[in-house]
Amino acid sequence: MVTAAVSSGSSPSGYLAKPSQCADYSPNIGSFLVDPTQQHIGQLVQPWNLLSSLQVMLKSFNQNTLTHVVVAPPFVYVDLVKNSLTDRIEISAQNSWIGKGGAFTGEISVEQLTDIGCKWVILGHSERRHVIGEDDQFIGKKAAYALSQGLGVIACIGELLNEREEGKTFDVYAVPSWDNVVIAYEPVWAIGTGKVATPQQAQEVHVAVRDWLKKNVSAEVASKTRIIYGGSVNGGNCAELAKQEDIDGFLVGGASLKGPEFATIVNSVTSKKVAA
Numbered sequence: 001m002v003t004a005a006v007s008s009g010s011s012p013s014g015y016l017a018k019p020s021q022c023a024d025y026s027p028n029i030g031s032f033l034v035d036p037t038q039q040h041i042g043q044l045v046q047p048w049n050l051l052s053s054l055q056v057m058l059k060s061f062n063q064n065t066l067t068h069v070v071v072a073p074p075f076v077y078v079d080l081v082k083n084s085l086t087d088r089i090e091i092s093a094q095n096s097w098i099g100k101g102g103a104f105t106g107e108i109s110v111e112q113l114t115d116i117g118c119k120w121v122i123l124g125h126s127e128r129r130h131v132i133g134e135d136d137q138f139i140g141k142k143a144a145y146a147l148s149q150g151l152g153v154i155a156c157i158g159e160l161l162n163e164r165e166e167g168k169t170f171d172v173y174a175v176p177s178w179d180n181v182v183i184a185y186e187p188v189w190a191i192g193t194g195k196v197a198t199p200q201q202a203q204e205v206h207v208a209v210r211d212w213l214k215k216n217v218s219a220e221v222a223s224k225t226r227i228i229y230g231g232s233v234n235g236g237n238c239a240e241l242a243k244q245e246d247i248d249g250f251l252v253g254g255a256s257l258k259g260p261e262f263a264t265i266v267n268s269v270t271s272k273k274v275a276a
Ligand SMILES: O=C(CO)COP(=O)(O)O
Pocket: 035, 036, 037, 040, 125, 186, 190, 191, 192, 193, 194, 230, 231, 232, 233, 251, 252, 253, 254, 255
């Protein structure tokens, strides 16, 4: 990407942002997010792989549907993916720097992301927490900064398998009171494992998150905030998950690389909204 000068770290570049390509959507429609991280099911995500899946998906879903589609490609492909897709799909980054851009070599700033037209950033993904070592406080600071600059935040929360087994699911997520936030519940044990949460397990946590928002923020925020589920979502399990009252959409990794399956997942969210 032209903007990533080696010595300039996360400083904003002179790259001109394109005009907004944001599709209008109402806050309480379904969300569907695609996060094909660098490596999924042993397969390196290449842009043409992702793009061909997205093109297949685009042919199979009605672009006038209510489902809000956001794609989060690896950083190096953001520009390519953005420029190859219809305006109907918004782009998210998979991470951002904690504060204002500066000399932080190797980091990507919020300013750079908005500069190239990103609307969203995923923060607190389990791999950032458990592999890189980011904690709630660090993620909270990142979220606050991204939001202050107008970037939407897809905030990921989720428990490890041993925490679920020890009954700690409800202690793990400390969700700050953010506006312009989509909350993604991703049980760590379900990510990339093929072991999906049951609809009831997911619904139980989503309800608890909504209750948390109600108590700690407001009833309005609780009802408007989209809470999406991630972790081994596929074409076969999406419909039952989507039927759950508090599951507003999905964060999908591996299945996003399979176009027809991807369309099935998008359409499962749409069907729910149409039925509502
Ligand atoms: O965490 C996820 C995407 O970032 C979920 O991945 P999978 O859908 O492959 O389990």
